[in-house]
Amino acid sequence: MRKIALLTSGGDAPGMNACIRAIVLTSLRYGLEVYGYRHGYNGLLEQEYLNLRSKNIQNIIQRGGTILNSARCLSFKSDDAPKMAAKNLDALGIEALLVIGGDGSFRGAKHLTEFWSGQVIGIPGTIDNDVNGTDATIGYYTAIETALDSIDKVRDTADAFERIFLIEVMGRHAGFIGLNAAIASAADHILLPEISRSCDHELENLVEHIEAVKKRRGNSSYIVVVTENLWPDGITNLAEMLTEKTQIDCRPVILGYIQRGGSPVSQDRVLATKLGAFAVEMALEGKSGVMVGEINQQLVCNDIQTSWQKNKALDPYLVKIQQDLFDILKRP
Ligand code: F6P
Numbered sequence: 001m002r003k004i005a006l007l008t009s010g011g012d013a014p015g016m017n018a019c020i021r022a023i024v025l026t027s028l029r030y031g032l033e034v035y036g037y038r039h040g041y042n043g044l045l046e047q048e049y050l051n052l053r054s055k056n057i058q059n060i061i062q063r064g065g066t067i068l069n070s071a072r073c074l075s076f077k078s079d080d081a082p083k084m085a086a087k088n089l090d091a092l093g094i095e096a097l098l099v100i101g102g103d104g105s106f107r108g109a110k111h112l113t114e115f116w117s118g119q120v121i122g123i124p125g126t127i128d129n130d131v132n133g134t135d136a137t138i139g140y141y142t143a144i145e146t147a148l149d150s151i152d153k154v155r156d157t158a159d160a161f162e163r164i165f166l167i168e169v170m171g172r173h174a175g176f177i178g179l180n181a182a183i184a185s186a187a188d189h190i191l192l193p194e195i196s197r198s199c200d201h202e203l204e205n206l207v208e209h210i211e212a213v214k215k216r217r218g219n220s221s222y223i224v225v226v227t228e229n230l231w232p233d234g235i236t237n238l239a240e241m242l243t244e245k246t247q248i249d250c251r252p253v254i255l256g257y258i259q260r261g262g263s264p265v266s267q268d269r270v271l272a273t274k275l276g277a278f279a280v281e282m283a284l285e286g287k288s289g290v291m292v293g294e295i296n297q298q299l300v301c302n303d304i305q306t307s308w309q310k311n312k313a314l315d316p317y318l319v320k321i322q323q324d325l326f327d328i329l330k331r332p
Contacts, residue, residue, distance in 0.1 A: 003033045004283060005049070005089070006098040008066040009040035009073070009105035012260055013125045013139020015268035017060040017067055019100050022276030024052045030284060035094065040101070041073035041108055044085035049092070061269055064142075064261045070101075076108040079115070086116035094118060096283035098276075102126035102137070103308035106291060110304050119288035121279050122304045125272070127260055130174035132312045133302045134293025138275065140176065141267040143259045147181035150255050151223065155185065158221035164210065164242060164250035166235045170259045171227045177259065179314055182225040183322055188213060188329060189224040190322060194314050196230060203238075207245045212330035214248075222248075274299065 004027050008016050020036065027034040036052045037043030050056070060067055075081045089097065096119040099109045106122045113120050124131040127143035147169045158165045167187075171177045175192030182190040189209060196202050210222055231238045235252040242250040264272070271294065278299045279292045291304045 001032060001095045001284060003035065003093050004096045004098065004280065005035040005037060005092075005094045006068075006100065007037040007040055007043055008068045008070045008125065009099055009101035009108065010070060011102065011126055011128075012064075012066050012070045013127045013137070014064040014142035014260070014262055014264035015138040015272040016070075016100055016125050017063050017065070018264060018269045018272035019123060019125060019138055019276040020052075020067060021057040021061055022273040023098060023280055024054070024057045026277040026280040028054065030280065032280075035092065036068045039069045040071035040105070041076045041081070041085065042071050043068075044088055045073070045075070045081060047088050062263050064263055066100075072104065073108065076111065082108075082112045082115045085112055086118075089116060089118055096121065096288075098123055098279050098283065100125040100138070102128065103131055106131075106304050106307050110289065113289050119283055119286065120304075121283055121287060122291035122307065123275050123279050124291060124293055124307065127170060127177065128172050128174050129176040130172060130312060131291075131293075131307045132310050133291050133295075133300065133307050135295055136267075136271060138268055138272045139260075139264070141271075142262060142265045143170065143177050144180045144184070145265050146259050146262055147177055147255055148184050150253075150258065151181060151185040151187065151225065154253055155221060155223060158223060161249065162219040162221060164222045164224070164239075164246070164248050166224045166226055166239050166242070166250065166252045168226050168228050168235050168252070168254045168256075170255070173229055174312070175227045175314055178225050178227040179318055179322065183318060185223065185225070187223045187225045189222070189326060191224065191226040191230055192314070193227055193230055195319060199232060203241060203245075206242065209326060209330055210242070210246050210248070216330065216332060228254075
């Protein structure tokens with residue numbers, strides 16, 4: 001193999017730059033030319049690429065975002081786009097393409113393998129951690145830290161006013177960030193897609209818990225962590241309902257995109273470096289249609305489809321502890 005390429009696709013995640021750095025250095029170490037496509041799959045279609053050398057990756061390990069830019073390329077779902085991408089990759093003489101992204105990006109990667117004879121390898125990078133085949137995705141640990149830092153700050157004002165705060169965290173349809181940030185911030189309640197029941201049930205349960213906690217500890221702050229896309233009309237609507245039902249001021253806070261930004265924490269930098277280097281080595285071994293990951297400290301390489309075909313489960317013990325803690329909080 002002489003030429004390898006990479007791109008970052010979908011929601012950017014802290015640590016993507018660390019991964020790009022590891023890919024470039026490992027490729028150079030094995031004497032490969034390495035190309036970076038810009039703006040995700042759009043770069044493949046528009047022939048927007050650059051030859052990456054060591055100078056391009058100096059001082060990027062600590063930076064959030066991605067130096068290659070990212071995009072969601074909806075046209076890649078059609079057959080025309082991957083066909084065009086295959087033609088462009090061949091024209092440049094690329095033999096292997098590494099895709100750093102989440103499950104949407106991996107579906108695109110799989111689609112490309114139907115039209116391109118080169119090798120395609122996925123590297124999991126998304127703050128949501130909703131990718132099967134790896135314990136953690138690049139960016140996930142930093143997102144938890146960012147959410148945690150914000151929840152701690154909201155707690156200060158919540159305490160001062162003895163208010164209820166609903167804090168919405170990202171995760172798309174997965175509760176990994178929510179569960180971990182809630183445990184680490186000692187949140188009083190969580191609403192996560194994996195364990196929540198009907199809205200009526202959750203509302204009733206929440207009001208009952210708030211009232212029981214108030215009886216036990218008097219007026220105090222009360223923090224609820226909610227995963228995005230869970231409450232049908234959004235958490236502002238839930239905050240209004242809770243204020244009315246409990247007669248305690250309830251405020252919504254949507255953390256949003258700050259969770260995607262910032263300097264990656266060490267765990268994300270190390271994971272990104274390992275997965276980036278390993279992906280290049282797997283390419284050199286001839287692997288294709290796979291995603292690299294790390295499970296129980298072992299680097300693994302599995303069929304890329306397993307990344308989205310099965311839902312990744314939350315740590316059941318962590319869920320149990322969190323639920324036990326809610327129960328203890330409301331006991332007289
Ligand atoms: O996949 C990462 C993520 O930040 C999700 O948590 C969120 O639902 C989504 O991306 C937002 O996507 P967009 O940047 O397209 O608004």
